[in-house]
Amino acid sequence: MTEQVLTVENLAAAYRKNTVLHDIHFTVNAGSLTGIVGPNGAGKSTLIKTILGLHPALSGKVSFFQSTYEKAKRKIGYVPQRGSVDWDFPTTALDVVTMGLYGQIGWFKWPSRFHKAKAYESLEKMGMADYANRQISQLSGGQQQRVFLARALVQNAEIYFMDEPLAGVDAATERAIMAILKELKAAGKTVMVVHHDLQTVRDYFDHVLLLNRTVIQYGKTDHVFTKENIARTYGGNMRWMGVENQDGLPSIQQ
Template sequence: MSVLKVQGLHASYRKNKVLHDVSFEVEQGSLTSIVGPNGAGKSTLLKVMLELHPKLSGDVSFFGSTLSQTKTRVGYVPQRGSVDWDFPTNALDVVMMGLYGRVGWLKWPNKSHKEKAMASLAQMGMADFADRQISQLSGGQQQRVFLARALVQDADLYFMDEPLAGVDAATERAIMTTLKNLKMSGKTVMVVHHDLQTVEDYFDHVLLLNRTVVAHGKTEDAFTKDNVYRAYGGSLRFMKEA
């Protein structure tokens, strides 16, 4: 069954067209990397699908339904740099935010919410840092907190924007273990990814994007040299030299 179906999606930032006729379907239990050069519209694609950025045209359906009807089943991990890490709050509190949609209006999070959040932190190896102010965490630890927040949402479909960008090796391993566990338990994960070297090791599916879908499918079929060159154009050579 396809958990996500995108058809003819177009979107722009101001006057620049960022996404052009993007169409693809994602199967349940897949772990997909979204790969493409800078400005290919990877983050925009996530935001448009989640209705955080307006689309010009096209259709997105989740579990055969609309986003508003399936919101609790969809989890989102924004780029780490998108929030202010000097915000006066601690790691546990940030993870609890993943539950706010479920706590309900005019209610305060209770003990069971707190326990769930602690369990997620522990799962990411961050239990000892629950009371730590978030600016006192390293980049990798901050990313783990974000992942813990996604886990606590207990969604069926996750979108993650560059969770592996700028993290240390231990965090990268912890995150990949988590993603694989999510996949094992039948969840579907789409990850914006920037490191072409690790695509084959980490992901079973790949979506090569450059404003439109260049290739999409199982990693061994879609992640070919030809397709990667087509997605990156001339910029790939420079990237590898750098």
């Protein structure tokens, strides 16, 4: 039987007095790679933050590995949106990745040579070993994103949440990131990714969660990512760009 790594029941969230998520229900099994897809303002980033306790929930319950976030947090990795990070903070790429190990090291202890080696190995996996001692402010957007992904990888989590890791990166970085995410899935890890490019959903994800303030549909991509469900998700925010592709799906931009 496949292990349930995440269960979300009746989740709701708001900003000020405006409800942005309501009646959220879904269960995620181990070893899946899920794209979280929906129009701007659909609550995709808020969903991840609320699941992780970074934004308060109005109601609902979230379980990780049939337990609480507090008990499971060492099994959870998170890559926030690049725009939410202070990249001017004076630190090196290697230090940023090493911070991902502080749950193991302890906040008031210095990282050992072993921990530094693990961080360096994670940078190497993302093709960033040559930039280990570079200040993060001196890196390009794609390089910064690779560093933050390396920080998540070094945690060796069981489930990863990534908020638009492919936004604003070059084609080479996008390929490198997706190769790593598919490696994680092959290793039995679970990955949930906020994603904006509908044309790559079928190629990148085996599961998709269609969201517009509530879950429109969640399941295997082949079953869920249909023209009808996309229309339900995007409503009047869809712009049809030319003819449908061979799968009968439109080319859509938000």
